[in-house]
Amino acid sequence: MNILQALGNLGEFIGALGVVISLIYLAQQLSSNSKAVRASSFNAMVQNSLRLLEQLYLDREFADFMARAQQVPLDDLEPAERIRWDSFMLAVYRHYGNLVYQHRVGALDEEMWQAYREDLKQAVTTPSWRGWFERNRDVLSHSLQEEVDSLLAELQFERAVEIEKAASRPGAEQDFPD
16 A cells, blocks of 8 residues: 555656646746737837828828818818818827827836827827817727826926026016016
């Protein structure tokens, strides 16, 4: 019985060792797959960014339209131009909504997120982009709404700091006439 018990114990040990080895292998595979999924997701985000941008650099007529749409009041656009503007802005803001989500779930690393966030921040400095967002915020994700609100608050704070610095310079009263 001692030999049978020893063989049984050896079998249990070898089985347990096999389970541990299998779990280690599975963990490595999951880690590799996770990296591949994140890389694929990032590539899809970049491709979407490029698709949105290529309309501007490949199509002069569209670039001219965008320049006009960003400079004139929305009410001055023709009905077809208004539809075009609304459609493009929805696509762009949905793209940023996807980026917010990808960052939140860890598919977009901090460095890339900060670059995209700065791009969005610069975009909402223009009255046309900010105005579109304010009129259409309800069709966007709550996460994106919170992000844009945060960016607008940052911009407001930065502007207040600039005004304060300018006011403290000698001769500042000339910068801010009554």
